[in-house]
Amino acid sequence: MELEVRHLRVLCAIEDTGSLHKAARALGMSQPSLTTQLRRIETWLGGRLFTRGRTGCRPTPLGHVLLARARPLVDGMRALVDETRAAAAATAEPEDRLRIGSTASRALPGWLRRLRAGVAERGGAEPTLRMDVSSHALLRQVADGRLDVAFVHEVEGSPLRMPPGLVCRVLVEREPQFVSLAADHPAARRRVVRLADLARDRWMVDPTVDGEWDGLLRALRAAGIAPRILHGDYLTAASLVATGEVVTLCQPTSRPRPDMAVRPLDGDPVGVRLLLAARTEAALDAVHDELRAAYREAARQAPAYRRRLGEP
Structure with a gap:
């Protein structure tokens, strides 16, 4: 060898x-x-x-x-x-094609829709999108020139390692993370769920999402809970949540389903900062307003988050 x-x-x-x-x-x-x-x-x-x-x-x-x-x-x-x-x-792509990277977000459809509308008016090339669960991986791709801008999240208590040469803009300083649980879970009857209400539940977390496992573990331990953890991606988690096998953290913009409830956690024990990163301020200017509008749209469409923000 x-x-x-x-x-x-x-x-x-x-x-x-x-x-x-x-x-x-x-x-x-x-x-x-x-x-x-x-x-x-x-x-x-x-x-x-x-x-x-x-x-x-x-x-x-x-x-x-x-x-x-x-x-x-x-x-x-x-x-x-x-x-x-x-x-x-x-040599293969139009010079004006915008290359976007993002972690998962309910704001993505509205963001892309707005960007494409702008491109259609100018007659340019449609933006491309690259998804990744790792904020660090997306930031490295921006620094390396493979992406023009990245929309990423930073879990509270687990700061991102920002590559040199990048500029950032905060979209949301602290987005509280909610919990998704089966619609017939006893805690789903509450408007706001306490971690103590979920002390006997299994939690599912994707360990490849930067900082999320550490953030959840800190919150549960602070509440005096020794969690039972299953590791898996969030597509798998959704099906297990619906059947009552697990509960899981979720973004507040998540929408409930007939078999799944989305609720705020009492005291907002887990928070996430939402960031835009690029190599230049001009690149941020080109997409920031559209993303902010798309995020607000997603927030208004999520009943629990809309109530949390005090919007009608």
């Missing part, structure tokens, strides 16, 4: 995410495959590179030595690939 750039990329991903599961998701591979590859690398090098525990993976002293040399090589290769892709995109 010879140590290659792809192996170094694996090690850097594990350090960046602090988790084998998150690193596997980021690399597009299964966790067992990643674990096997890490063991082979450690065997070949003759020592452990990471310690594994309940709090995740942390580099050992040997791991720190290797990563200090590996990261410049990985970053250099990434820059080479990104520059080549950017050059190819410049």
Whole structure:
């Protein structure tokens, strides 16, 4: 076995995410495959590179030595690939095409609709959209020139690592996170739900969403609750919430369904800051007003959030 750039990329991903599961998701591979590859690398090098525990993976002293040399090589290769892709995109796409990145949001449909309407008036190219659960991944793509602007969220208590050269604008300083639960859940009869009302429930959280697991865990522990946690994506969570298997955090712009209720949490224990990031203020100016209008529209269409904001 010879140590290659792809192996170094694996090690850097594990350090960046602090988790084998998150690193596997980021690399597009299964966790067992990643674990096997890490063991082979450690065997070949003759020592452990990471310690594994309940709090995740942390580099050992040997791991720190290797990563200090590996990261410049990985970053250099990434820059080479990104520059080549950017050059190819410049020749393949219209120069005025707006490349948007975003984490999940109910404001997206209205935002894209408004941007397309503006493009139609000017006769330009329609914007493109790239979705990602990771705010950090989207910010890196803006910094690398693969996206023009990114709409991301920052969980309270888990600040984002902002790449150099980016400018940001706050869309919402603190968006309280609500809870979704089965329509026949006893707590659904309340206008506002206390965490204590959910002490016996299982929670589902997507561990690949930056900061969300930590934010939820802090809130539950502060309420004196030792949570039972299931990990999964939020498409899976919706079906399990509807059947009463789990409860989950949700954005306040989420809309209820006949089998699912959306309620504020008493005291708003989990908050999120919504940000727009770009390389220039001009790029932010080009999309900010449309996104703000789309967010307000989404808020008005969500009954629980509309009441929370005191709107008729």
